[in-house]
Amino acid sequence: MKKDQVSLTAMMAAYERGYHAKYDDPKIFNDFLAFELLLQRERTAFAQQFTKIVENCFPAKKFSGQEDALSFFMQNMSSTSDMISRARYAEDNLEETVKKQGVQQYLILGAGLDTFAFRRPDMGNQLRVFEVDHPATQLSKRQRIAELGWDNPLNLNFVPIDFTKDNLETAIKRSFYDSNALTFISWLGVTYYLPRDTVFATLRTIADSVPKGSSIIFDYYDADTFVPEKVASRMQGWKQYTKQAGEPIITGFEASNLAIDLASLGLRLRENLSPSEIEERYFQGRTDNYHATEHTHYAWVVVE
Ligand SMILES: C[S@@+](CC[C@H](N)C(=O)[O-])C[C@H]1O[C@@H](n2cnc3c(N)ncnc32)[C@H](O)[C@@H]1O
Numbered sequence: 039m040k041k042d043q044v045s046l047t048a049m050m051a052a053y054e055r056g057y058h059a060k061y062d063d064p065k066i067f068n069d070f071l072a073f074e075l076l077l078q079r080e081r082t083a084f085a086q087q088f089t090k091i092v093e094n095c096f097p098a099k100k101f102s103g104q105e106d107a108l109s110f111f112m113q114n115m116s117s118t119s120d121m122i123s124r125a126r127y128a129e130d131n132l133e134e135t136v137k138k139q140g141v142q143q144y145l146i147l148g149a150g151l152d153t154f155a156f157r158r159p160d161m162g163n164q165l166r167v168f169e170v171d172h173p174a175t176q177l178s179k180r181q182r183i184a185e186l187g188w189d190n191p192l193n194l195n196f197v198p199i200d201f202t203k204d205n206l207e208t209a210i211k212r213s214f215y216d217s218n219a220l221t222f223i224s225w226l227g228v229t230y231y232l233p234r235d236t237v238f239a240t241l242r243t244i245a246d247s248v249p250k251g252s253s254i255i256f257d258y259y260d261a262d263t264f265v266p267e268k269v270a271s272r273m274q275g276w277k278q279y280t281k282q283a284g285e286p287i288i289t290g291f292e293a294s295n296l297a298i299d300l301a302s303l304g305l306r307l308r309e310n311l312s313p314s315e316i317e318e319r320y321f322q323g324r325t326d327n328y329h330a331t332e333h334t335h336y337a338w339v340v341v342e
Contacts, residue, residue: 042174046284047231047285048175050084051150051151052073052075053072053073053080055067055069055072056081058118059072062326062328066320067122067125070157071153071156072151075151075153075186088108088112089108092107093107113326117334119321120257120331123320124226124257125152127311127316128226132224135222140220141252142166142216143221143222144165144223145222146167146169147201147228148171151179154167155169156191166214166215167194168196168197168213168215169196169197170197170206171199172199173198173200180196195213197210201228202232205243206244207246207247217249219249221248221252222253223252223255224256225255225257226257227257229259229291230290232289241254241300241305242303244341245303245341246304250341253339253340254305254340255338256336256339257335258289258290258334259290259291260291260335261290269333293312297310304341305339305341306339308340309336310335310338311335311336312335313334313335314330
């Protein structure tokens with residue numbers, strides 16, 4: 039990401055979580071605050087832009103109006119299903135580790151417009167939350183929170199970092215992070231924007247600096263994402279969109295090699311959900327057209 043650039047994909051993820059919370063039923067993930075973090079004109083701009091994409095791609099298709107076209111885009115062309123199911127996966131497992139292991143800290147890497155600390159005041163006494171994000175995106179979010187008049191919860195800490203330049207351990211040590219307290223880390227919607235070396239260097243730092251038994255959950259794209267004959271058309275469209283937004287998708291992993299790569303860092307791959315497992319867990323039985331996307335996997339990794 040460029041130095042002063044606010045992440046457009048973070049705003050888009052918030053739009054898609056907010057859209058799902060407002061318009062879809064049943065809900066996979068209810069981020070009822072996401073829309074509030076976007077200005078009305080930003081929501082309108084996304085809706086217009088997405089509608090235009092649908093109209094350009096399907097000129098012969100008849101829609102009953104903008105709402106219909108937008109709903110088609112969200113279900114069939116966007117990565118909304120990723121945004122909502124990855125958040126659900128992370129927060130379900132966070133709750134489980136808090137209950138079963140007594141996790142006390144939640145590190146949200148590349149937090150974007152994540153609303154966890156505001157949405158879950160009920161967990162405020164149990165969890166210290168650290169939003170770790172690129173300085174430009176984090177500053178813009180903090181300004182938005184101030185404009186909205188939201189009070190920052192007492193358990194919320196902001197840690198600015200550029201993963202490609204700064205060391206995560208150094209950054210969190212400057213905050214109230216307690217390196218002896220069991221930690222849960224989510225890293226959602228970020229690994230594919232970073233160079234492979236940066237992803238592994240960050241995971242190595244985590245392995246060396248958080249207590250054993252701590253968890254990291256991240257999503258990643260598989261290697262087929264980068265093979266022209268194998269990449270799904272929805273992913274191809276998403277790659278073009280993110281490239282134009284200045285946040286190109288550059289990194290993916292071979293699902294079958296991940297356990298070995300992580301073991302060399304002192305990390306155990308506890309779970310590695312494939313697209314079909316994500317489909318079965320979150321999308322089975324829905325009557326709309328949300329489905330797990332073709333190249334996305336969810337990894338749950340434990341520090342050993
Ligand atoms: C698609 S958003 C994901 C936001 C959020 N985790 C979600 O799931 O909605 C990508 C996030 O990665 C962050 N990011 C991208 N490159 C980064 C870098 N080099 N250093 C720090 N953060 C970065 C962006 O600022 C943005 O918040």
